[in-house]
Amino acid sequence: MKKLLIANWKMQLSHEEACTWLEKELPSVHETLSFTEHELVICPSFTELPYATSLFEHLVWGAQDCGAEEKGAYTGDVSVLSLKDLEVRYTLIGHSERRRYHGETNELVRKKATLLLKHHIHPVLCIGEAADQIPIRRSILQEQLESVLPAFTSDDLCIIAYEPVWSIGSGKVPSQEDLRIILELIRELLGDHKHLILYGGSVQEAQAKLFSPFVDGFLLGTSSLKSEELKKIILSC
Ligand code: PEP
Numbered sequence: 001m002k003k004l005l006i007a008n009w010k011m012q013l014s015h016e017e018a019c020t021w022l023e024k025e026l027p028s029v030h031e032t033l034s035f036t037e038h039e040l041v042i043c044p045s046f047t048e049l050p051y052a053t054s055l056f057e058h059l060v061w062g063a064q065d066c067g068a069e070e071k072g073a074y075t076g077d078v079s080v081l082s083l084k085d086l087e088v089r090y091t092l093i094g095h096s097e098r099r100r101y102h103g104e105t106n107e108l109v110r111k112k113a114t115l116l117l118k119h120h121i122h123p124v125l126c127i128g129e130a131a132d133q134i135p136i137r138r139s140i141l142q143e144q145l146e147s148v149l150p151a152f153t154s155d156d157l158c159i160i161a162y163e164p165v166w167s168i169g170s171g172k173v174p175s176q177e178d179l180r181i182i183l184e185l186i187r188e189l190l191g192d193h194k195h196l197i198l199y200g201g202s203v204q205e206a207q208a209k210l211f212s213p214f215v216d217g218f219l220l221g222t223s224s225l226k227s228e229e230l231k232k233i234i235l236s237c
Contacts, residue, residue, distance in 0.1 A: 007224030167201025
């Protein structure tokens with residue numbers, strides 16, 4: 001079945017390194033992808049997007065974040081208008097690293113979702129509990145979802161990436177049964193909204209195989225830069 005695979009490159013590569021990856025690794029990843037129906041969306045840093053989107057315009061590109069306003073005196077922010085000009089199709093919002101290191105609130109994430117939807121870019125809303133919030137997971141996920149969902153009309157597709165914070169980059173993953181229960185809860189909270197639910201957090205080939213029947217795709221961090229691992233994931237979900 002067709003899955004949505006989103007590669008979050010974070011700030012792992014310099015411009016030179018990222019361009020080299022795209023030139024050397026992307027062709028074989030793309031070839032592997034062509035044996036499947038999956039969609040792969042790579043989210044490099046903003047600085048690589050003009051290069052990537054012009055040289056590989058037949059591929060689908062994403063951004064790791066966006067500004068919460070269209071234009072103005074917001075030093076360092078990148079506007080959705082620029083993303084739209086570059087034909088970026090997806091943008092991550094509310095990633096736990098943005099929440100943790102940049103103090104992003106649910107309110108800010110909702111503003112970003114509204115802007116992206118206005119400009120026909122899919123927001124990919126990242127939600128998830130930290131390790132000490134596992135006992136109150138339900139209320140954390142509920143708050144993260146309920147504060148952003150008003151940005152979506154009934155026609156909009158809600159793409160949710162469930163990423164337990166304790167799993168990101170740690171090698172720890174939920175059990176298949178725990179994930180099944182959490183996904184049920186997320187579906188319940190989403191109500192009538194059209195949705196896709198992705199799982200993210202330390203996904204390698206084994207997890208892709210195990211979790212694939214329950215999710216619509218994966219958000220990949222570490223594995224997305226290891227082309228051999230990425231190809232195995234593509235083939236196993
Ligand atoms: C992420 O941070 O979005 C992520 C999924 O990272 P990793 O795969 O490295 O856990």
